Amino acid sequence: MVDFAHELDGVHEPVCVIWGDRDHLAPPAVVETYRGLSSTRSNLEIQIVAGAVHGFMMRSRPTTFHADAFALAMTRALAILLGLKKSSPDHNGQETLGRHV
Numbered sequence: 305m306v307d308f309a310h311e312l313d314g315v316h317e318p319v320c321v322i323w324g325d326r327d328h329l330a331p332p333a334v335v336e337t338y339r340g341l342s343s344t345r346s347n348l349e350i351q352i353v354a355g356a357v358h359g360f361m362m363r364s365r366p367t368t369f370h371a372d373a374f375a376l377a378m379t380r381a382l383a384i385l386l387g388l389k390k391s392s393p394d395h396n397g398q399e400t401l402g403r404h405v
Contacts, residue, residue, distance in 0.1 A: 309337055312348065317388060320349040320380045324356025324373060351376060 312319065321338055323330040335352065342348040353360070353376060359368035361377060 309341060312341060312345065316347060318347050318349070318384045320351065320377075320384060322351040322353060322373060322377050322380070324353050324358065324360050324370060326356060327358040327360075329358050349380070351380070 323335060335350075338348075338350050342350045353370065353373040356370040356373040357368050359365060360370035360373040363369050363374070
């Protein structure tokens, strides 16, 4: 996952990365890389949820689902989308999601 850190170059919209502290795909080196990025990029938010594993959003998998991590992820995603909606009027003065091409 460290290999994907460069994908954030040029991204100016808000980004929230949420991991569980027991996520086997996000070992400490990966988490520290992204934490370092978040200290230099004001649009990058890193959240580490205690007790959550990889796949914490999957409600159909009781062994991985983590209700607190799920709630945090949904809350942050909706807040980011609402923020983007408020900052992106379309050509008719209507608010829309997404970028204009």
